[in-house]
Amino acid sequence: MTAGIHNFTARRADTAATLVVLSLDGIALALPQHEIAALEPILDVQSLANRKAKAAGSLTIGERPCPVYALGSELNCLPKIPQSYRVCAILNNDSSRGREAFALACIEIRFVPRAAVATHELPRAMVKQKTPIKSLLVHGEQLLFATNVNALFTHITRIDADIIPFDERSRKLRQ
């Protein structure tokens, strides 16, 4: 599977001819097609014993572990992959920066021609630095959140950084 993972390219979502729509719990993310390396069935995902990890599971890609994240409706990391999530998208992370591939579990994956969506900027009142959402896309009656691998990786890493183990939090409160 590793051989199938492409090198990361800096092409932007708004220039990609095809978008890949990842359906999550009540929301849908749209990424440029070239940022998806492969799809894997959820059955191949192994649960992680370490409950402190943000990854809900792990895949073995070319003999290397690939963390699998399950995001919820607020783009929060879920500790377990929900039963409705049936497929994993392996994302082309920026290997030139030494970043490992990672995967997102989702309910379903669809391909949508770029021409079939209307792109809207994130309204000014909603703009926050800490969001991986780059723009809003309307496809039929569905709202899609445009993002990219870099932004998702940064978001997930940040969530990791924000997590303080319970015992450490208690220790800080006692000080």
Place this chain on the structure above:
Amino acid sequence: MSGSAAWLMDFGGGVLAAMSVTHVLHVLEDMSLVHRVPLAPAHCNRVLVWQQQLLPVVDLAQLKAPELTAALSQPGRAYACVLGWRIANDATEYGVLLTRSLPRRIVIADDSMVAPSASEASTWQGSALSFFSYHGRTAPIIDPAPLFGLPPPSRDAIAPQGRHL
């Protein structure tokens, strides 16, 4: 006695305000067109798909009285009021406010204008054009632009009806 026509809006959580009749374009009962946006600020975490545009939806109760329950999480109906206001170059900017009931058309008499308390002035700083007395309560007449993170319109672009409205 002269006055100005306005829409009185109940935003839930005890938040009441009026807006110029020229700013309110449409009221929608169908909330299925309102979509939630993850990681957006609590007072503006929804958008409305309206006439091929995507409009930010502001929950004023969440913004002005966050300690109280936000409009959409309260039991009962919510309405999406589509607003429009002029900006520079004759362009129009749009946004949506969530209300707990249908806006009510009222006339604000000139002699009902009052000075706000320090707390009211602080709560509505930057978004109130003036204040009036309504059934013993002080309510603001609001300018929509600042609620949506936009600069207020220039004097030339303010809706022509009414003095402050």
